[in-house]
Amino acid sequence: MMLRSNLALPLALFLAALAADALTKSPAPVGASASREEEIARAAESLRAKLIETRRDFHMRPELSNREERTSRVIAEKLRALGLDEVKTGVGKYGVVALLKGSQPGGVVAVRADMDALPIQETINVAYKSRNDGVKHACGHDAHMTIELGVAEVLSKMRDQIRGSIKFIFQPAEEGAPRGERGGAKFMIEEGCLENPRPSAIFGLHVMPNIEVGQIGYNSGPAMASSDRFSITVRGKKVHGAYPHDGIDTVVVAAECVTALQTIRSRRINTQEPLVITLGSIHGGNRFNIIADEVKLEGTMRTLNEEVRAKAIEMMKQTLAGVTSAYGASYEIEFVSNTPMTYNDPALVEATLPMMRRIAGDKNVISPRPQMGAEDFSLYQKVIPGFFYFLGVGNKAKGITAMIHTPEFDIDEESLIVGVKVMSNVLLDYLDREASRK
Ligand SMILES: [Zn+2]
Numbered sequence: 378m379m380l381r382s383n384l385a386l387p388l389a390l391f392l393a394a395l396a397a398d399a400l401t402k403s404p405a406p407v408g409a410s411a412s413r414e415e416e417i418a419r420a421a422e423s424l425r426a427k428l429i430e431t432r433r434d435f436h437m438r439p440e441l442s443n444r445e446e447r448t449s450r451v452i453a454e455k456l457r458a459l460g461l462d463e464v465k466t467g468v469g470k471y472g473v474v475a476l477l478k479g480s481q482p483g484g485v486v487a488v489r490a491d492m493d494a495l496p497i498q499e500t501i502n503v504a505y506k507s508r509n510d511g512v513k514h515a516c517g518h519d520a521h522m523t524i525e526l527g528v529a530e531v532l533s534k535m536r537d538q539i540r541g542s543i544k545f546i547f548q549p550a551e552e553g554a555p556r557g558e559r560g561g562a563k564f565m566i567e568e569g570c571l572e573n574p575r576p577s578a579i580f581g582l583h584v585m586p587n588i589e590v591g592q593i594g595y596n597s598g599p600a601m602a603s604s605d606r607f608s609i610t611v612r613g614k615k616v617h618g619a620y621p622h623d624g625i626d627t628v629v630v631a632a633e634c635v636t637a638l639q640t641i642r643s644r645r646i647n648t649q650e651p652l653v654i655t656l657g658s659i660h661g662g663n664r665f666n667i668i669a670d671e672v673k674l675e676g677t678m679r680t681l682n683e684e685v686r687a688k689a690i691e692m693m694k695q696t697l698a699g700v701t702s703a704y705g706a707s708y709e710i711e712f713v714s715n716t717p718m719t720y721n722d723p724a725l726v727e728a729t730l731p732m733m734r735r736i737a738g739d740k741n742v743i744s745p746r747p748q749m750g751a752e753d754f755s756l757y758q759k760v761i762p763g764f765f766y767f768l769g770v771g772n773k774a775k776g777i778t779a780m781i782h783t784p785e786f787d788i789d790e791e792s793l794i795v796g797v798k799v800m801s802n803v804l805l806d807y808l809d810r811e812a813s814r815k
């Protein structure tokens with residue numbers, strides 16, 4: 378279009394200025410969704426005091442994996458009070474699953490928060506310090522639950538703008554159920570949390586203290602490592618410590634095994650591939666002058682590649698077989714639990730990023746290296762595509778820097794509001810895309 382009046386130049390300049398302004402931000406959404414984003418922002422801001430109170434309540438009353446009785450009760454009560462359509466309790470022990478039906482037709486999307494705390498004594502002196510001695514929400518699951526409840530509250534008042542349904546999953550025992558007990562994502566999936574109705578995608582987040590509050594971290598593809606917990610038993614022959622040649626000394630054999638297992642990482646797997654083999658405990662023998670006939674070792678293996686994982690497991694067996702047989706000893710290795718790699722569906726990540734950037738700001742959405750920690754969120758991603766991202770909760774200026782799983786861990790509570798805003802928009806945005814695909 379050509380402009381012919383004498384207003385042409387100022388108008389052209391004005392339009393150019395508008396275009397330049399647009400370039401610095403993510404594309405503006407069209408009408409309805411812009412006001413929806415504002416509505417969510419206002420609702421999340423107005424929940425500030427409530428979110429902080431909820432998080433502190435969970436923080437003061439932490440419960441260990443598969444012992445989340447009170448936590449589960451509080452969540453179910455809050456969801457029922459919000460008028461959610463189906464609130465099921467007792468899913469995978471203390472899990473809670475609820476559905477929020479929008480008033481427009483569409484698909485189903487799920488969001489998951491974990492509920493358990495850790496056997497760590499809290500050392501920080503805050504008003505909301507853990508009142509359960511020796512137990513602390515040191516992995517931020519108190520914040521995860523608070524944010525998911527906040528999202529449920531915000532969206533429960535916006536049913537007319539929801540195209541489809543949102544499934545809220547609250548999962549116990551993410552850190553691992555006590556030995557011999559079923560638990561975590563696996564148990565919840567077995568108990569049908571991804572059925573009736575089946576979501577076509579799942580979202581989740583984890584707090585991250587090395588990301589500043591206000592920022593979001595994400596990875597496309599591998600995001601967190603696979604984790605295999607293993608236990609090894611080396612068997613030999615007991616004899617008087619003064620006559621080692623008449624026995625088989627498993628302390629010496631185990632020492633060689635420890636060293637040899639480290640060469641899988643350093644000498645045998647491509648150096649460009651992340652792999653961790655950690656032996657966290659070693660126990661054997663019962664007296665200074667008796668040759669130990671048994672040594673037990675326990676450890677964890679982490680990778681970001683299924684092929685590397687399979688290879689490393691094979692190499693561990695080979696190595697143990699070779700070393701033990703050289704001394705006439707024998708071994709057993711048992712992989713007692715495993716969590717696959719957290720793998721974010723690249724297409725889902727790509728489709729979600731524009732909304733994340735619009736809510737958090739372009740420069741606040743960052744892509745750090747994948748984590749070598751593991752998450753059982755990965756098990757849902759084995760069933761349906763999922764996106765697990767990191768919520769910045771650190772604040773260097775305020776001295777909030779302690780890592781998760783430490784006695785000093787804490788969060789900047791401003792992150793709760795950011796978390797609610799981002800997740801609420803991400804879920805509605807996903808349902809919009811699903812509805813327009815049909
Ligand atoms: Zn943890």
Ligand SMILES: [Zn+2]
Nearest residue numbers: 516518551583
């Ligand atoms: Zn965690």
